[in-house]
Amino acid sequence: MLSSKRLRATALTLGALLIATGCGSGGGSGGSKSELKLYNDKGAWKPFFEQMGALGKQQTGLGMKPVGYTDEPTYTAFIKSSFRTNVKPDLFTWTTGGRLEEIVKQNQVADTSAIWTDAIASGDLSESLKKYYTVGGKQYCVPLNTAYWGMFYNKKVFAKYGLKPPTTWAELEKxxxxxxxxxxxxxxxxxxxxLFSFAWFEQLLAGTDPDLYERLSTGQASYTDPAVVKVMERWKSMIDAGWFSDPGDKADPADHFKSGDAAMVISGTWFNTSMTQRGLKQGTDYGFFFIPNVEPSLPKTSLVFESGPLCSLRKAPDPEASTKYLKWWITPAAQEKWANARGDVSGNPKVKVADPELDKVTKQAAGPGNRLVLRYFEAAPAPVLTEALSGFDGFLNKPDTYMKVLQKIQKANEEYWKTHKAGS
Structure with a gap:
């Protein structure tokens, strides 16, 4: 849970924003906009959003200005406050899974079912991606980005010690x-x-028992299950072995890569953007490999996958303009610029990835030897996720508390599934 000081800071920040933008955004009255504001929790992506704004203006006559946040709680508070005030974003980023379901059920998000139907028919979106954007049989939002999780590694550090990307868990430990x-x-x-304190939990559990991982996210398993406890014990043993950096270190991992301090970091392919922003080159300065399963007998490699949505409110300031932008966003012309500018993959199957290293990753991810599992951030119900993020963060600082952490998450898990149908 957020501390009282953090909540007060968030409220003050939000209040200042409401005053500053109160005259700039209408309610749901409509209008003929020529520029949209895209609120997002990806402040570091500002230059890429600005490039998309310019391209959108050129191709559709509709511009876009990004309003970026770097503090997730403040951003979440602003979006949720827009449901109750006249300060409403034209477009906003969110996450799929439980958090999307939460605001859809509050009747706040614009229905994009027609966009999905047309895009799947034209080949601009895939049927396999559709389920992550479906709530109650309808689709909401469109893909902002698609990413696969794995391990970024410092090629110079690996070369210095004669190391190669591992293909088994035993090799990774070595x-x-x-x-x-x-x-x-x-x-x-x-x-x-x-925000990403769950990364190793999801990787270790999915790489040990992917079926249990998926049952956990649908209320069909307990966080105190012996197999989950064993995962936490493995994670603790890795921390005890001194394999992780100080959890109090506030520096961006990409900065550690540039300085040569970092050997490896687990992340989504979108982390490539942070590297290229620092002048690092994939294939020369760093590489990427999919993390091998902990359990070698599993028939397929568990590959963590995510797709982040770009959304519009049902009562957006100009619903027609927002819908027009969402339709354009998923076209090949828009997606080719978006993916390649950031150095990442695209949700549009037609888009060619310019970076040969990244293209190799996307082709490998689509191979028959992988089992896609939804990222924990999207897979876990919102109240459970909140408790888990806090718990895992505390565990990193005090590894001996892992059982208490699991018990607290399980309590939140039980409370949630008391009022929801398990397995849905």
Whole structure:
């Protein structure tokens, strides 16, 4: 849970924003807009959003200005406050899974079923992606980005110690042990905040028992299940071995890569953007590999997958303009610019990835040897996710508390599924 100081800070920030933007956005009265505001929790992507704004203006006559946040709680508070005030975004980023379902059930999000039907028919979106945007039989939002999770590694550090990307879990452990023996911390924490504190939990559990991982997210399993406890014990043993950077380190992992301090970091392919922004080159300065299963007998490699949505409110300031932009966003012309500018993959199957290394990743991800599992951030129901992020963050600082952490998450899990149908 957020501290009282954090909540007060969030409220003050939000209040200032409402005053500053109160005259700039209408309610749901409509109008003929020539520029939309895209509120997002990806402040570092501002230059890429601005490029898309210019391209959209050129191709559709409709411009876009990004309004970026770097603090997730503040951003979430603003979007949810827009449901009750006249300060409404034209477009906004969110997450699929439980958090999307939550605001859809509040009747706040614009229905995009027609967009999906047309896009699947034209080949601009895939049927397999549709289910992640479906709530109650209808589709909401369109893909902002698509990403696969794996391990970024520092090629210069690996070369220095004669290491190669591992193909088994035993090899990954050997790489970590070697790096630690040389005075090099093997793994950097994914982020200086608790936002991605779940990363190793999902990877270890999905790579051990992907069926249990999926049952956990649908209320059909317990966080105190012996197999889940074993995953936390494995994670604790990795921390105890000194394989992770200091959880109090607030530096961006990409900065550690540039300085040579980081050997590896687990993240989505979107992390490539952070690297290229620092002048690092994939294939030269760093590489990427899919993390092998912990359990070698599994028939397929568990590959964590995510797709982040770009949404419009049902009562957007100009619903027609927002819908027009969403339709354009998923076209090949827009997606080719968006994906390749950031150095990432696209949700549009027609888009050619310019980076040969990244193209290799996308082709490998689509191979028959992988089993896609939805990222924990989207898979877990919103109240459970909130407790889990806080719990895992605390665990990183106090690994001995893992059982208490699991018990607290399980309590939130039980409370949620008391009023929801397990397995849905």
């Amino acid at each position: 790489v970590a042990t070697t790096l630690k023996s040389k005075g090099q911390v093997p793994f950097n924490q994914t982020t200086p905040t608790s």
